[in-house]
Amino acid sequence: MTTLVTGIGELTTQDPERGTLQDAALVIDDELIAWVGPAASAPAADERIDVEGRAVVPGFVDSHSHLAFAGDRADEFAARMAGERYDGGGIARTVEATRAAPDEVLRALLARRVAELRAQGTTTVEIKSGYGLTVDDELRTLRLAAEVTPETTFLGAHVVPAGTDVDSYVALVTGEMLHACAPHARWIDVFCEPASPHAFDGDAARTVLEAGRAAGLGLRVHGNQLGPGPGVRLAVELGAASVDHCTYLTGDDVDALAGGDTVATLLPGVEFSTRSPYPDARRLLDAGVTVALATDCNPGTCSSSSMPFMIALAVREIGMTPAEALWAATAGGARALRRTDIGVVAPGNRADLAVLDAPTHLHLAYRPGVPLARSLRSPTRRRLTRR
Amino acid sequence: MTTLVTGIGELTTQDPERGTLQDAALVIDDELIAWVGPAASAPAADERIDVEGRAVVPGFVDSHSHLAFAGDRADEFAARMAGERYDGGGIARTVEATRAAPDEVLRALLARRVAELRAQGTTTVEIKSGYGLTVDDELRTLRLAAEVTPETTFLGAHVVPAGTDVDSYVALVTGEMLHACAPHARWIDVFCEPASPHAFDGDAARTVLEAGRAAGLGLRVHGNQLGPGPGVRLAVELGAASVDHCTYLTGDDVDALAGGDTVATLLPGVEFSTRSPYPDARRLLDAGVTVALATDCNPGTCSSSSMPFMIALAVREIGMTPAEALWAATAGGARALRRTDIGVVAPGNRADLAVLDAPTHLHLAYRPGVPLARSLRSPTRRRLTRR
Numbered sequence: 001m002t003t004l005v006t007g008i009g010e011l012t013t014q015d016p017e018r019g020t021l022q023d024a025a026l027v028i029d030d031e032l033i034a035w036v037g038p039a040a041s042a043p044a045a046d047e048r049i050d051v052e053g054r055a056v057v058p059g060f061v062d063s064h065s066h067l068a069f070a071g072d073r074a075d076e077f078a079a080r081m082a083g084e085r086y087d088g089g090g091i092a093r094t095v096e097a098t099r100a101a102p103d104e105v106l107r108a109l110l111a112r113r114v115a116e117l118r119a120q121g122t123t124t125v126e127i128k129s130g131y132g133l134t135v136d137d138e139l140r141t142l143r144l145a146a147e148v149t150p151e152t153t154f155l156g157a158h159v160v161p162a163g164t165d166v167d168s169y170v171a172l173v174t175g176e177m178l179h180a181c182a183p184h185a186r187w188i189d190v191f192c193e194p195a196s197p198h199a200f201d202g203d204a205a206r207t208v209l210e211a212g213r214a215a216g217l218g219l220r221v222h223g224n225q226l227g228p229g230p231g232v233r234l235a236v237e238l239g240a241a242s243v244d245h246c247t248y249l250t251g252d253d254v255d256a257l258a259g260g261d262t263v264a265t266l267l268p269g270v271e272f273s274t275r276s277p278y279p280d281a282r283r284l285l286d287a288g289v290t291v292a293l294a295t296d297c298n299p300g301t302c303s304s305s306s307m308p309f310m311i312a313l314a315v316r317e318i319g320m321t322p323a324e325a326l327w328a329a330t331a332g333g334a335r336a337l338r339r340t341d342i343g344v345v346a347p348g349n350r351a352d353l354a355v356l357d358a359p360t361h362l363h364l365a366y367r368p369g370v371p372l373a374r375s376l377r378s379p380t381r382r383r384l385t386r387r
Numbered sequence: 388m389t390t391l392v393t394g395i396g397e398l399t400t401q402d403p404e405r406g407t408l409q410d411a412a413l414v415i416d417d418e419l420i421a422w423v424g425p426a427a428s429a430p431a432a433d434e435r436i437d438v439e440g441r442a443v444v445p446g447f448v449d450s451h452s453h454l455a456f457a458g459d460r461a462d463e464f465a466a467r468m469a470g471e472r473y474d475g476g477g478i479a480r481t482v483e484a485t486r487a488a489p490d491e492v493l494r495a496l497l498a499r500r501v502a503e504l505r506a507q508g509t510t511t512v513e514i515k516s517g518y519g520l521t522v523d524d525e526l527r528t529l530r531l532a533a534e535v536t537p538e539t540t541f542l543g544a545h546v547v548p549a550g551t552d553v554d555s556y557v558a559l560v561t562g563e564m565l566h567a568c569a570p571h572a573r574w575i576d577v578f579c580e581p582a583s584p585h586a587f588d589g590d591a592a593r594t595v596l597e598a599g600r601a602a603g604l605g606l607r608v609h610g611n612q613l614g615p616g617p618g619v620r621l622a623v624e625l626g627a628a629s630v631d632h633c634t635y636l637t638g639d640d641v642d643a644l645a646g647g648d649t650v651a652t653l654l655p656g657v658e659f660s661t662r663s664p665y666p667d668a669r670r671l672l673d674a675g676v677t678v679a680l681a682t683d684c685n686p687g688t689c690s691s692s693s694m695p696f697m698i699a700l701a702v703r704e705i706g707m708t709p710a711e712a713l714w715a716a717t718a719g720g721a722r723a724l725r726r727t728d729i730g731v732v733a734p735g736n737r738a739d740l741a742v743l744d745a746p747t748h749l750h751l752a753y754r755p756g757v758p759l760a761r762s763l764r765s766p767t768r769r770r771l772t773r774r
Contacts, residue, residue: 072746072750072753074747074749074750074753075749077749077752077753078708078709078749078752078753081702081703081708081709081752082708116744116757119758120757120758269755269756272703272755273703273753273755275703303750303753303754304754304755304756304757305754305757306755306756306757308756309755309756309757310756312756315468316468316659316660316662321465321468321469322465322468357503359459360461362461362462362464362465363459363461363690365464365465365468366459366461366464366465366660366690367690367691367692368656368659368660368691368693368696368756369656369691369693369695369696369697369699369755369756370503370507370691370692370693370696371506371507371758
């Protein structure tokens with residue numbers, strides 16, 4: 001079954017050979033892109049969708065989320081905005097709610113959140129565990145997350161739970177918990193933040209990451225969010241796919257990123273929602289670092305699931321152009337997940353696309369907060385142009 | 388035909404006697420609210436809608452927009468974000484596009500934009516002219532705007548068009564143009580900004596406003612956006628319903644607002660989209676000033692039509708609590724339009740409501756960029772809960 005998508009006013013391919021096309025078309029064959037080019041030379045197909053001049057971009061790749069949780073912490077957010085200090089301790093509340101939620105409740109929450117993402121143009125999402133913090137609850141979280149995405153990340157090392165010490169918890173995370181969780185995860189991640197009493201220092205983070213790698217998992221790091229630290233350099237040294245946050249960077253950190261193949265994933269929704277200093281994307285881009293944007297959607301520090309909002313923030317606050325921000329939210333996210341089949345619109349890649357209710361990609365930053373993007377991935381494909 | 392809306396997890400009434408209700412219901416009789424109270428004591432009705440625990444708030448009242456235009460200026464926005472200076476001259480480009488657009492094109496654009504607002508929970512929108520700047524084009528703009536809202540504002544005094552001087556343009560605005568436009572407008576507005584070569588100083592603004600008042604129009608002012616000036620005090624002195632922007636205020640300005648009955652309408656989307664300093668809502672609220680929030684949706688300085696985004700910005704950037712921001716976006720907007728039939732959920736008022744895909748109003752700021760709000764105003768009423 002082939003589908004011709006025509007009437008594309010602007011097509012951002014992120015493919016260096018094709019660039020951005022006006023008056024474009026593409027052909028989808030089942031789940032894959034079969035053809036991309038000018039509308040005038042489009043081949044025939046079994047069915048045809050006219051997007052009536054709208055812009056089409058690669059579906060957003062949200063490479064950092066914590067969607068597997070129960071409860072919310074809107075009251076904590078409101079208190080923080082009123083001037084209270086946030087130290088990360090609020091995670092314990094989400095851990096309690098998540099442990100208490102039956103499978104069916106968590107499954108329904110995950111399904112609802114993924115639908116919310118898709119409705120906003122996100123076609124790939126990474127989901128971390130980290131609100132279980134016991135062998136059974138981490139395993140359960142990952143099993144459920146794996147039902148909705150292949151990009152599952154074991155984040156037992158999210159925080160050190162109350163009532164235990166870091167050494168014995170790291171032993172659990174790298175022992176029984178890793179053994180149970182590894183079959184259900186593609187990645188392992190660790191919150192490396194020596195400044196936080198709840199997180200992990202460089203040595204503990206190295207132990208976690210090396211154990212994960214030995215178990216066959218790819219590496220990701222939460223690093224340099226709350227202050228300077230070893231997270232970024234450790235991530236690069238160990239060949240992690242991505243180090244996320246990158247708010248406090250030294251010159252050495254930037255040099256390490258520029259010289260390695262670890263993506264710097266920026267999460268400006270966190271700084272928006274915690275009123276913290278923003279990272280500096282311009283500095284990273286000018287140094288030649290590969291930058292991705294993601295939501296970090298979680299109940300504490302950023303409850304937004306909107307990739308268009310992250311693009312708008314990236315343009316307003318962290319020195320990216322609209323084109324750079326869109327690249328970071330699509331091809332950049334794909335790099336951060338070491339995926340070559342998404343994030344770029346090219347024949348053979350997955351037909352994961354977003355349609356904008358707008359003539360150009362600039363509108364994602366030009367019209368902040370307006371729900372312009374929707375995913376154009378089957379089975380919702382047909383419905384989208386009827387609106 | 389009466390409709391019982393039940394399953395309301397949280398109902399923000401903005402009615403001092405009722406406050407915020409949990410497990411609430413309300414009855415709509417045609418276009419009006421007939422009953423508000425606890426779900427347990429709800430009366431019978433002809434039909435019933437269950438919003439399944441969602442929060443319900445008054446429909447947003449967007450008391451400042453410039454929706455009657457053609458074209459866009461996304462490229463100007465991108466250039467500004469890249470560091471170019473914005474001096475307001477870009478309005479001329481929108482004037483040219485708007486004049487060139489046939490009635491049917493402008494009518495379709497207005498219909499599409501109003502639908503976009505409604506889909507985001509806005510149930511009342513004020514629309515200004517100001518991209519015509521000739522008698523015929525201002526009149527045409529207002530006629531078309533009046534087809535979609537009763538809150539039409541004659542803003543012939545938006546900028547002084549190229550090729551004319553301020554005195555002769557003010558004579559036109561207060562003479563032939565006002566005579567033609569007044570029957571199609573409820574309000575008159577003027578861009579009072581002595582710092583801008585394209586706008587009007589205090590004397591010119593006074594002339595425009597006094598002429599409008601004599602023609603039976605209510606008064607509104609764009610004031611103190613780009614620098615200190617006489618706009619705010621002039622608005623209060625003349626009894627304007629609202630003075631909008633209020634970015635640069637002296638102590639005297641704040642005292643004048645606190646002592647008068649002119650609403651201060653803040654438009655933080657403008658500062659977001661122009662990377663300008665934000666106004667200080669906290670200072671105004673602490674002084675006892677009535678504050679409204681609106682989008683200013685226009686092709687130059689803020690192309691967002693999202694009232695939830697303005698609420699999120701108000702909480703993040705200008706010192707408002709989520710409850711204050713929601714009040715400003717609903718009851719505050721109604722005050723800015725001198726309307727008592729909207730903005731407050733109470734029997735006898737219009738049944739203009741927004742439903743949130745969230746359990747509380749806090750989520751509007753807690754989940755920035757996520758399309759949580761939709762209007763629950765007939766005829767879309769039935770469709771909303773099916774999603």
